Amino acid sequence: MVSWIMSAGLCRVSSVLRRVSSAVCAGSARSGSGCQERLRWPPLAGDVDRFGGVTVRDFPPDISEDEFSALLRVSLSRWRSDGRVAAWLHVPITLSRLSAAAARLGFGFHHARRDKAVLSLWLGPGEDRLPSFATHQVGVAGAVVDESNGKVLVVQDRNKTKNAWKFPGGLSDLGENIGETAVREVFEETGVRSQFCSLLSIRQQHNHPGAFGMSDMYLICRLSPLSFRIDFCTQECLRCEWLDLTELAETGETTPITSRVARLLLYGLENGFQNIDLTMEQMPAVYSGLFYQLYHRRLPETP
Amino acid sequence: MVSWIMSAGLCRVSSVLRRVSSAVCAGSARSGSGCQERLRWPPLAGDVDRFGGVTVRDFPPDISEDEFSALLRVSLSRWRSDGRVAAWLHVPITLSRLSAAAARLGFGFHHARRDKAVLSLWLGPGEDRLPSFATHQVGVAGAVVDESNGKVLVVQDRNKTKNAWKFPGGLSDLGENIGETAVREVFEETGVRSQFCSLLSIRQQHNHPGAFGMSDMYLICRLSPLSFRIDFCTQECLRCEWLDLTELAETGETTPITSRVARLLLYGLENGFQNIDLTMEQMPAVYSGLFYQLYHRRLPETP
Numbered sequence: 001m002v003s004w005i006m007s008a009g010l011c012r013v014s015s016v017l018r019r020v021s022s023a024v025c026a027g028s029a030r031s032g033s034g035c036q037e038r039l040r041w042p043p044l045a046g047d048v049d050r051f052g053g054v055t056v057r058d059f060p061p062d063i064s065e066d067e068f069s070a071l072l073r074v075s076l077s078r079w080r081s082d083g084r085v086a087a088w089l090h091v092p093i094t095l096s097r098l099s100a101a102a103a104r105l106g107f108g109f110h111h112a113r114r115d116k117a118v119l120s121l122w123l124g125p126g127e128d129r130l131p132s133f134a135t136h137q138v139g140v141a142g143a144v145v146d147e148s149n150g151k152v153l154v155v156q157d158r159n160k161t162k163n164a165w166k167f168p169g170g171l172s173d174l175g176e177n178i179g180e181t182a183v184r185e186v187f188e189e190t191g192v193r194s195q196f197c198s199l200l201s202i203r204q205q206h207n208h209p210g211a212f213g214m215s216d217m218y219l220i221c222r223l224s225p226l227s228f229r230i231d232f233c234t235q236e237c238l239r240c241e242w243l244d245l246t247e248l249a250e251t252g253e254t255t256p257i258t259s260r261v262a263r264l265l266l267y268g269l270e271n272g273f274q275n276i277d278l279t280m281e282q283m284p285a286v287y288s289g290l291f292y293q294l295y296h297r298r299l300p301e302t303p
Numbered sequence: 304m305v306s307w308i309m310s311a312g313l314c315r316v317s318s319v320l321r322r323v324s325s326a327v328c329a330g331s332a333r334s335g336s337g338c339q340e341r342l343r344w345p346p347l348a349g350d351v352d353r354f355g356g357v358t359v360r361d362f363p364p365d366i367s368e369d370e371f372s373a374l375l376r377v378s379l380s381r382w383r384s385d386g387r388v389a390a391w392l393h394v395p396i397t398l399s400r401l402s403a404a405a406a407r408l409g410f411g412f413h414h415a416r417r418d419k420a421v422l423s424l425w426l427g428p429g430e431d432r433l434p435s436f437a438t439h440q441v442g443v444a445g446a447v448v449d450e451s452n453g454k455v456l457v458v459q460d461r462n463k464t465k466n467a468w469k470f471p472g473g474l475s476d477l478g479e480n481i482g483e484t485a486v487r488e489v490f491e492e493t494g495v496r497s498q499f500c501s502l503l504s505i506r507q508q509h510n511h512p513g514a515f516g517m518s519d520m521y522l523i524c525r526l527s528p529l530s531f532r533i534d535f536c537t538q539e540c541l542r543c544e545w546l547d548l549t550e551l552a553e554t555g556e557t558t559p560i561t562s563r564v565a566r567l568l569l570y571g572l573e574n575g576f577q578n579i580d581l582t583m584e585q586m587p588a589v590y591s592g593l594f595y596q597l598y599h600r601r602l603p604e605t606p
Binding site for chain 2: 094097103132134135171173177178205207212213217256264275276288295
């Protein structure tokens with residue numbers, strides 16, 4: 001699938017909306033498909049991306065819903081005749097009435113955060129080929145293993161109908177690496193400091209309760225302890241203990257995933273963690289100057 | 304972190320907005336903190352969730368921005384005195400003017416999709432503890448390995464400045480399993496049919512170009528071919544070939560991740576794929592009746 005890179009290759013068409021006399025018909029509408037509407041504004045100006053979509057970020061601040069409908073209709077007509085394949089509107093929440101007007105012409109929400117909504121409309125041939133927005137939340141748990149005595153740090157959530165031991169963890173913040181989430185959540189829930197060792201397991205679940213209809217990616221990391229004293233968060237946890245891995249692997253008082261990972265860890269403890277670990281390596285992205293983190297089985301040494 | 308399960312444990316307060324005479328002051332406002340405003344509607348009714356948040360899904364259809372501001376102010380006052388810790392508004396795109404009104408009282412977009420925006424406001428003590436929306440897009444590539452001759456299916460993207468061999472792949476649709484995306488994208492790009500074998504590698508990158516400011520999770524699967532004839536998508540690909548894994552592992556004409564995974568695959572081909580594979584198992588979720596998929600190193604046989 002071709003990725004739709006919004007931020008790359010933008011060609012500035014015009015950043016300034018020039019208001020013209022209300023008595024004058026929009027020039028482009030007149031010269032194009034005829035004078036369809038009497039408008040106080042020229043057609044909307046926007047950035048054209050390398051995929052042929054146009055993005056509008058500036059709107060007349062005091063325009064009414066009805067006036068904006070007429071303006072958008074003329075603009076769409078212009079964009080279609082210019083061969084644009086998509087239109088994107090970045091609408092500030094304070095101008096939300098424009099979103100209602102845009103919806104009447106076929107636009108829908110692509111996504112929205114805090115004080116801005118982004119609406120989109122596919123104008124090209126065939127079916128909508130616009131990329132979707134983020135579909136997954138990422139949750140991370142940390143299995144802190146004390147190799148000196150074979151114990152692992154586990155908690156029981158407050159307000160659960162069934163008491164079940166599990167590894168402390170929680171949702172990643174935007175921009176947070178998997179290992180960082182594990183270390184942060186373990187500390188917030190249990191008071192134990194630790195460091196990231198490896199990734200052990202990945203779970204994907206769709207229609208996840210609490211994910212607002214989206215999917216969930218849940219990752220379990222192996223951590224090694226830097227401190228041992230438990231000072232757990234009583235708002236979130238009912239109990240918190242260093243538990244024998246053998247006991248955790250055998251008890252019915254746990255979740256299926258925790259039980260599975262406990263058996264995996266037990267094998268690692270007895271036979272070497274290199275048998276169960278996915279190693280992490282930070283690598284530079286070629287074009288963006290950013291870094292990414294790559295996890296896989298340890299690559300065998302080149303002979 | 305405590306998960307905020309919107310769909311669970313809801314306590315229905317009232318689903319119907321009862322319009323009252325415009326001459327009568329809203330009863331609850333009058334009996335509560337005094338008759339603050341003359342309202343045509345009673346305070347907004349909503350569902351209360353088990354975390355103490357209230358969710359409003361029904362709005363007076365013909366209310367103006369200003370009238371809604373007044374109504375929401377009274378409703379917030381009521382919710383605060385009732386000890387609600389958060390307010391959620393599910394606003395249809397056609398009523399977007401209400402979002403602008405809500406923004407003036409501190410609400411922001413939590414998320415939006417197609418024809419609905421969800422706005423939120425933290426009412427509880429301390430900092431905002433509301434869960435965020437999905438933060439990751441998920442992309443999947445498929446490395447189709449022909450074990451009979453040591454070749455792997457690779458493509459070169461159209462319109463790239465540098466010719467680089469990579470595994471075919473693309474973004475997961477909402478609700479699509481990792482392996483399903485790999486098989487679908489490989490077929491769409493190359494015409495080759497295949498089946499999922501294992502997960503090989505996971506990359507996490509933040510501020511990913513094309514992810515609308517969100518993060519990217521990119522997973523590479525090992526697939527085995529069910530057909531071999533290439534019929535590649537000329538819109539997306541410039542070239543498509545069955546290439547020697549040895550050659551792919553050594554060439555400079557590839558991406559760092561593809562190169563790394565090629566070396567991993569080469570080792571697997573020579574020493575057994577069980578050395579590099581993360582196996583997948585489908586498991587039933589305990590409470591929801593849904594299924595999830597779990598990936599980790601093959602669990603050693605229990606003695």
